[in-house]
Amino acid sequence: MFELFTSMMKEEWRIHSTIFGSLSFALFPVMIAGIAFMSTFLLPLFGTVIPIQQLVLITHALFLLLGVMVGGFGLLGNEVMNRRFGQASLLAYSARTLPLSERFIFLNFVIKDTVYYFILWVFPFVAGFGIAAPILGISMGYPLMLLLTLTLTFLTGLAWVFLLSTIYARSKLVLALAGVLLVLVAGASTLFFGVDLIGTFPPLALFGAFSPAVLLEALLLIIVPFIIAVQAFTTELADATKRYPNRFTPLMKRLSFFPYPYLAAKDLLDLLRTGAAVGQTIFSFLLPLGLIWLFLSLIGSFLPHSALLLLFAILTGVLASTMYTWLTAFDTVGSYGCLPIAVRTIIFSKICAFSLLQAIPAVFLAIITITTGAGQYLPSVLVLALAISFFGLAVTIYLTGLSPNVLVYDAKVLVTYLVSMAIVIVPLIVLSFMNPFYPLAAALLLFPTAYLIRRSYPRWERADIEGF
Structure with a gap:
C-alpha cells in the first residue's frame, strides 16, 4: 500500500510539473503561505469590525468548504475511473492490468489526495500565520492548535461529502432520504433541545478548549464516514450497462x-x-x-x-x-x-x-x-x-x-x-x-x-x- 501511495504522489508531481513547470507548481503553497502571512497583519483591523471569534469561525468554515468541494470523489463513480483517471492518472487505472481491486486503488487515491491538498492548502496557510504570529505577539500555541483544528475541519468536510456522493452514485433515493433525515435531526436538535450545532462542531470546540474527549469525537466524525464510504465505493454497479434514447438530436x-x-x-x-x-x-x-x-x-x-x-x-x-x-x-x-x-x-x-x-x-x-x-x-x-x-x-x-x-x-x-x-x-x-x-x-x-x-x-x- 505504501509503495502504491508513494508512486501516486510521484505521479501527481510529475503530471503537474510537466504541465506548468516544477518551479511554478512548487511555488503554489508558498503563495498560499504568503497570503496568510500578509493577512495576519490585518487581524487588528478586522478585529475592530468583526469579533475575533467570528473570524475563527469563518476561517474554519472556509476549510470545511474546501473539504466539501474536494470530497465529491464518489460523485462520478466509474466515470472518474474510466475518463479522468484513464487520461491523467495511470496508476489509478491499474485495476485493469494489475491484481489490485478498484476499492484498494481508490483508497490509496483518497489518502493521496488528502495529503496532497493538506500540503497545498492547509499547512501553507497555517505556516504563513505561524511565521507572522511572533511578530504580532501572538502565542505560538495558536498556530499549532489551528493546524490541528483546520486539518480536522478539512477532513470532516471531505469525509462526509465523500460519503454522501458515494451514496448518490449508488442510489439518489437513499441520498434524498439521508438528506431529509439530517435536516430533521439538525432542526429538532436546534428547536426542541436548544443545541448550538455550530458551537458544538468538534474541531471548532477543540480550538476553544482542548479536550481529549472532543478530539476523539472529531476523529470519529472523520473515520466512521470515511470507512463506510470506502467500503461502499464500487465501479461495478448492477446497472453499469446503460442504454440511452437518442437525446442528442432533439436537444x-x-x-x-x-x-x-x-x-x-x-x-x-x-x-x-x-x-x-x-x-x-x-x-x-x-x-x-x-x-x-x-x-x-x-x-x-x-x-x-x-x-x-x-x-x-x-x-x-x-x-x-x-x-x-x-x-x-x-x-x-x-x-x-x-x-x-x-x-x-x-x-x-x-x-x-x-x-x-x-x-x-x-x-x-x-x-x-x-x-x-x-x-x-x-x-x-x-x-x-x-x-x-x-x-x-x-x-x-x-x-x-x-x-x-x-x-x-x-x-x-x-x-x-x-x-x-x-x-x-x-x-x-x-x-x-x-x-x-x-x-x-x-x-x-x-x-x-x-x-x-x-x-x-x-x-x-x-x-x-x-x-x-
Whole structure:
C-alpha cells in the first residue's frame, strides 16, 4: 500500500510539473503561505469590525468548504475511473492490468489526495500565520492548535461529502432520504433541545478548549464516514450497462439558436449522463452556498440586510463562474484533434452551455431574495451575480483555456486570477454598502468580459498549434 501511495504522489508531481513547470507548481503553497502571512497583519483591523471569534469561525468554515468541494470523489463513480483517471492518472487505472481491486486503488487515491491538498492548502496557510504570529505577539500555541483544528475541519468536510456522493452514485433515493433525515435531526436538535450545532462542531470546540474527549469525537466524525464510504465505493454497479434514447438530436434542435448547437448539446449530455448535472449542483454549488449563507448570517448584525444580500450575490457569482470547470471536466483539446474544429469554436460552444447553466444561480438567488422579503433588490442581486460570473468566466478562459481544472494550480495563474477578480469585486462591495442599487453598474463588466474572451481565442489557438 505504501509503495502504491508513494508512486501516486510521484505521479501527481510529475503530471503537474510537466504541465506548468516544477518551479511554478512548487511555488503554489508558498503563495498560499504568503497570503496568510500578509493577512495576519490585518487581524487588528478586522478585529475592530468583526469579533475575533467570528473570524475563527469563518476561517474554519472556509476549510470545511474546501473539504466539501474536494470530497465529491464518489460523485462520478466509474466515470472518474474510466475518463479522468484513464487520461491523467495511470496508476489509478491499474485495476485493469494489475491484481489490485478498484476499492484498494481508490483508497490509496483518497489518502493521496488528502495529503496532497493538506500540503497545498492547509499547512501553507497555517505556516504563513505561524511565521507572522511572533511578530504580532501572538502565542505560538495558536498556530499549532489551528493546524490541528483546520486539518480536522478539512477532513470532516471531505469525509462526509465523500460519503454522501458515494451514496448518490449508488442510489439518489437513499441520498434524498439521508438528506431529509439530517435536516430533521439538525432542526429538532436546534428547536426542541436548544443545541448550538455550530458551537458544538468538534474541531471548532477543540480550538476553544482542548479536550481529549472532543478530539476523539472529531476523529470519529472523520473515520466512521470515511470507512463506510470506502467500503461502499464500487465501479461495478448492477446497472453499469446503460442504454440511452437518442437525446442528442432533439436537444440539438432545441439549441438551434446557438451557433454550434451540436457541441453545446454534447456538453450538456455529458453533464446529464454522468450525473454531474445534479451532483455538481448539489455538492459544488448549493451545499457550499448554504454554508456561506449560514456563516454570513452570523455577521448579519454588523451589516444592513441589503448589504449582506448583495455580498452573498457577489460570492454566488464567483462560485457560479466555476461552472465552466464542469464543462471541461470530461474532454480536452486533444480529444478534438482529429476533427475539423477550431479551438475558438470549442471555447465558444462551452460559453453557450455555461450561459444555460447560469439559470441555476439566477433561480437560487431569486428564491433567496424573495423569501427574505427583499424583492425590491432582485435586479441588483441578479445583475451583480451574473456580471461577476461572466467576468470570472472570461478571466478563467483567458488564463486557462480549456484546462481550468489543472492550470489553477499554477501559482502565477492563480495569483493573476485572484488579483483580476479582486480589482472588480472590492469596488462592487463598497458600492453595495453605499447604496443597494449602485451595484447595477456591474453591467459595465460586459465590456471587459467581451474583450478578454476575444483575446482568448487567438491566445489558445496559438498555444494549441505550438503544442502540436
